[in-house]
Amino acid sequence: MQFIAGFADNDGVRIHYLDSNNLADPDIAPLIICPGLSETAEEYIDLLEFLLPRRCIVLSFRGRGNSDTPERGYDLDEHRRDIEAVIRTLGLQQFHLFGHSRGASYALGCAAARNEQHMRSLLLGDYPPEHRQMPSGWADEYIHDYLIPYQRTSNIRTEAVWGIARESRLVALDSPSPLPALILRGTLEGSLINDLDMQRYRNKFRHLKVEEFHRSGHDLMGTEREGCYEAIRDFLNARDSVNAV
Template identity: 25%
Template structure:
């Protein structure tokens, strides 16, 4: 555990636990790497090395005023990979982290990426376009941003209500809510603006590693159509349907998620 410095001097917190083949995790909006607690435990017990990055503005990382676009965040991932000397690693990107994983896989082909997992990824586009009828409208994301500015804890509570398909214990819900509360408010807003505005359709054909797409059939945040669009755009990709999950596959079907991941990285 420690910090890696990004190109602009931002200190990025990295949790590095275990040994063996490295699996790098990129968290969703607006949590931090601790959302993968139950994946970390399973991987370490199976003999893998868990590496979880807190994006800038989240968790224990610095929270600069700028740098929340996908290109910069992918560069941050590159600096962690370079700083730790990783080769032949699997990258797991969840939700916003999945979008950044797509950008990274397309732009940093020489880093040694072996396999890619996109779990409930906010890609190729998070918001609707004239030629892309999937996801939230820009007005809906703008309302989410306005709610963040007005009452961030309440916004997070509402966001949490549509995150999972299954009902989880109140302590578990409180724990997950806390992960988002510790994020910076300006990073939360700037990342939502990136989710609203960025388009990764050009990046999908550039990905040439084996890719597993994990997606909940009942996802209310990143509709299942996202998975189908990614499968069409990435040459070596396949979808694993999570029939009992919403957006939060990591908890809705925790055992299936862990088993599917372990089978894929072997």
């Protein structure tokens, strides 16, 4: 399938996105997808296809994929403004927002900054309700133990990794929210959501659905992709039914 490719401008930084609008039903609320730390828009093409006829837009954050790689600007605010740039460029008025892994913190930051205006729901994949500061030595280890061996330096440039390591600061993102939310969580070792994080999510969202994946740690999109996609589709369809009443 051929999706629309475009760029949004975030203060001079071009943010690449893919959009299934050319194949979608305009009467269904769209979904914006925020990939994980080293993921690109292209890695979510199969989710765009799976969710048709719902319109989906997926972006590559700064320093990833076909987006620009600025020298600076890699903390939470700059990443959530990447999302805002896509929303603004496409003129989106009502939408759901999905963030996976590190993308969940960017999605939560975007929701908090815009006071959840125009948002129908939040979907969050295996990440706690916070934006994390990276530990000392993380960048070098991430590059040499993961990106280079697995040939992912074209997905995220090393300049972006060092920028994230240098600029990221811890921000709690667990303030109460009226939005309906879906949490996708692995239950095996390696999951980034522990029991305390789940309690923080329960305190944050009055309307919360949790889907646990018992054959997965953090990489639930890899080990149980079909189940994740089905959980996302079913949650979105249920929310649309509520809004239609």
